[in-house]
Amino acid sequence: MxxxxxxxxxxxxxxxxxxxxxxxxxxxxxxxxxxxxxxxxxxxxxxxxxxxxxxxxxxxxxxxxRTKIEHANAWLDAFKALSVRYETKVFTWMGLHWLALITLFCRKLKV
Known part of the structure:
Protein backbone atom coordinates (compact mmCIF):
# COMPACT_ATOMS: atom_id res chain seq x y z
CA MET A 1 0.00 0.00 0.00
CA ARG A 66 -15.70 0.79 8.65
CA THR A 67 -18.31 -1.94 8.24
CA LYS A 68 -20.22 0.32 5.84
CA ILE A 69 -17.17 0.40 3.57
CA GLU A 70 -16.71 -3.36 3.90
CA HIS A 71 -20.35 -3.93 2.92
CA ALA A 72 -20.09 -1.60 -0.07
CA ASN A 73 -17.00 -3.47 -1.30
CA ALA A 74 -18.79 -6.81 -0.85
CA TRP A 75 -21.80 -5.54 -2.83
CA LEU A 76 -19.53 -4.35 -5.63
CA ASP A 77 -17.84 -7.76 -5.70
CA ALA A 78 -21.20 -9.26 -6.69
CA PHE A 79 -20.87 -7.58 -10.10
CA LYS A 80 -18.70 -9.97 -12.11
CA ALA A 81 -17.84 -7.37 -14.76
CA LEU A 82 -16.05 -5.36 -12.07
CA SER A 83 -14.11 -8.24 -10.57
CA VAL A 84 -12.59 -9.46 -13.86
CA ARG A 85 -10.95 -6.09 -14.67
CA TYR A 86 -10.68 -6.43 -18.43
CA GLU A 87 -11.25 -2.72 -18.85
CA THR A 88 -8.19 -0.82 -20.03
CA LYS A 89 -9.65 2.68 -19.98
CA VAL A 90 -10.33 4.49 -16.74
CA PHE A 91 -13.49 6.05 -18.18
CA THR A 92 -15.03 2.63 -18.90
CA TRP A 93 -13.93 1.21 -15.55
CA MET A 94 -15.47 4.17 -13.70
CA GLY A 95 -18.64 3.91 -15.79
CA LEU A 96 -19.10 0.28 -14.79
CA HIS A 97 -18.66 1.20 -11.15
CA TRP A 98 -21.23 3.98 -11.46
CA LEU A 99 -23.68 1.56 -13.05
CA ALA A 100 -23.15 -0.92 -10.22
CA LEU A 101 -23.62 1.75 -7.56
CA ILE A 102 -26.78 3.09 -9.24
CA THR A 103 -28.14 -0.46 -9.42
CA LEU A 104 -27.41 -1.02 -5.73
CA PHE A 105 -29.05 2.29 -4.87
CA CYS A 106 -32.18 1.45 -6.88
CA ARG A 107 -32.46 -1.88 -5.05
CA LYS A 108 -32.52 0.00 -1.74
CA LEU A 109 -35.33 2.34 -2.80
CA LYS A 110 -38.67 1.43 -1.33
CA VAL A 111 -41.17 2.02 -4.12
Whole structure:
Protein backbone atom coordinates (compact mmCIF):
# COMPACT_ATOMS: atom_id res chain seq x y z
CA MET A 1 0.00 0.00 0.00
CA UNK A 2 2.78 2.41 0.92
CA UNK A 3 4.70 1.75 -2.30
CA UNK A 4 1.57 2.53 -4.35
CA UNK A 5 1.13 5.82 -2.53
CA UNK A 6 4.80 6.69 -3.02
CA UNK A 7 4.66 5.82 -6.74
CA UNK A 8 1.67 8.15 -7.10
CA UNK A 9 3.54 10.91 -5.28
CA UNK A 10 1.15 10.89 -2.31
CA UNK A 11 2.62 11.54 1.13
CA UNK A 12 1.57 8.83 3.60
CA UNK A 13 2.12 11.08 6.62
CA UNK A 14 -1.20 11.56 8.41
CA UNK A 15 -3.06 8.88 6.45
CA UNK A 16 -5.59 7.09 8.63
CA UNK A 17 -5.67 3.27 8.59
CA UNK A 18 -8.68 1.52 10.12
CA UNK A 19 -8.14 -2.26 10.50
CA UNK A 20 -9.71 -5.26 12.16
CA UNK A 21 -8.07 -7.35 14.92
CA UNK A 22 -6.51 -9.74 12.39
CA UNK A 23 -4.03 -7.01 11.44
CA UNK A 24 -3.06 -6.18 15.03
CA UNK A 25 0.65 -6.81 15.28
CA UNK A 26 3.71 -5.10 16.64
CA UNK A 27 5.23 -5.20 13.15
CA UNK A 28 2.33 -3.24 11.61
CA UNK A 29 2.37 -0.72 14.45
CA UNK A 30 6.10 -0.07 13.97
CA UNK A 31 5.71 0.25 10.18
CA UNK A 32 2.88 2.75 10.64
CA UNK A 33 4.90 4.73 13.20
CA UNK A 34 7.83 4.97 10.78
CA UNK A 35 5.60 6.25 7.95
CA UNK A 36 3.58 8.47 10.36
CA UNK A 37 0.32 6.66 9.57
CA UNK A 38 -2.47 6.96 12.13
CA UNK A 39 -3.42 3.37 12.99
CA UNK A 40 -6.84 2.57 14.41
CA UNK A 41 -6.78 -1.18 14.89
CA UNK A 42 -9.02 -3.05 17.30
CA UNK A 43 -6.88 -4.86 19.88
CA UNK A 44 -6.56 -8.57 19.23
CA UNK A 45 -7.43 -10.40 22.44
CA UNK A 46 -5.16 -13.30 21.48
CA UNK A 47 -2.05 -11.10 21.66
CA UNK A 48 -2.17 -11.31 25.46
CA UNK A 49 -1.61 -7.61 26.13
CA UNK A 50 -4.26 -5.35 27.58
CA UNK A 51 -5.29 -2.10 25.97
CA UNK A 52 -3.71 0.00 28.72
CA UNK A 53 -0.29 -1.63 28.24
CA UNK A 54 0.27 -1.22 24.53
CA UNK A 55 -2.51 0.53 22.68
CA UNK A 56 -2.23 4.28 22.62
CA UNK A 57 -5.55 5.06 20.97
CA UNK A 58 -8.57 3.22 19.59
CA UNK A 59 -11.68 5.00 18.29
CA UNK A 60 -14.55 2.52 18.62
CA UNK A 61 -17.09 4.71 16.77
CA UNK A 62 -14.80 5.10 13.76
CA UNK A 63 -14.11 1.36 13.79
CA UNK A 64 -17.85 0.62 13.65
CA UNK A 65 -18.21 2.87 10.58
CA ARG A 66 -15.70 0.79 8.65
CA THR A 67 -18.31 -1.94 8.24
CA LYS A 68 -20.22 0.32 5.84
CA ILE A 69 -17.17 0.40 3.57
CA GLU A 70 -16.71 -3.36 3.90
CA HIS A 71 -20.35 -3.93 2.92
CA ALA A 72 -20.09 -1.60 -0.07
CA ASN A 73 -17.00 -3.47 -1.30
CA ALA A 74 -18.79 -6.81 -0.85
CA TRP A 75 -21.80 -5.54 -2.83
CA LEU A 76 -19.53 -4.35 -5.63
CA ASP A 77 -17.84 -7.76 -5.70
CA ALA A 78 -21.20 -9.26 -6.69
CA PHE A 79 -20.87 -7.58 -10.10
CA LYS A 80 -18.70 -9.97 -12.11
CA ALA A 81 -17.84 -7.37 -14.76
CA LEU A 82 -16.05 -5.36 -12.07
CA SER A 83 -14.11 -8.24 -10.57
CA VAL A 84 -12.59 -9.46 -13.86
CA ARG A 85 -10.95 -6.09 -14.67
CA TYR A 86 -10.68 -6.43 -18.43
CA GLU A 87 -11.25 -2.72 -18.85
CA THR A 88 -8.19 -0.82 -20.03
CA LYS A 89 -9.65 2.68 -19.98
CA VAL A 90 -10.33 4.49 -16.74
CA PHE A 91 -13.49 6.05 -18.18
CA THR A 92 -15.03 2.63 -18.90
CA TRP A 93 -13.93 1.21 -15.55
CA MET A 94 -15.47 4.17 -13.70
CA GLY A 95 -18.64 3.91 -15.79
CA LEU A 96 -19.10 0.28 -14.79
CA HIS A 97 -18.66 1.20 -11.15
CA TRP A 98 -21.23 3.98 -11.46
CA LEU A 99 -23.68 1.56 -13.05
CA ALA A 100 -23.15 -0.92 -10.22
CA LEU A 101 -23.62 1.75 -7.56
CA ILE A 102 -26.78 3.09 -9.24
CA THR A 103 -28.14 -0.46 -9.42
CA LEU A 104 -27.41 -1.02 -5.73
CA PHE A 105 -29.05 2.29 -4.87
CA CYS A 106 -32.18 1.45 -6.88
CA ARG A 107 -32.46 -1.88 -5.05
CA LYS A 108 -32.52 0.00 -1.74
CA LEU A 109 -35.33 2.34 -2.80
CA LYS A 110 -38.67 1.43 -1.33
CA VAL A 111 -41.17 2.02 -4.12
Missing amino acids: ISLLEEAGINSSGVFLNADPGFDSEELRKACDIKEIELNVKPNKRNGKTASEEYRYFDDQLYKR
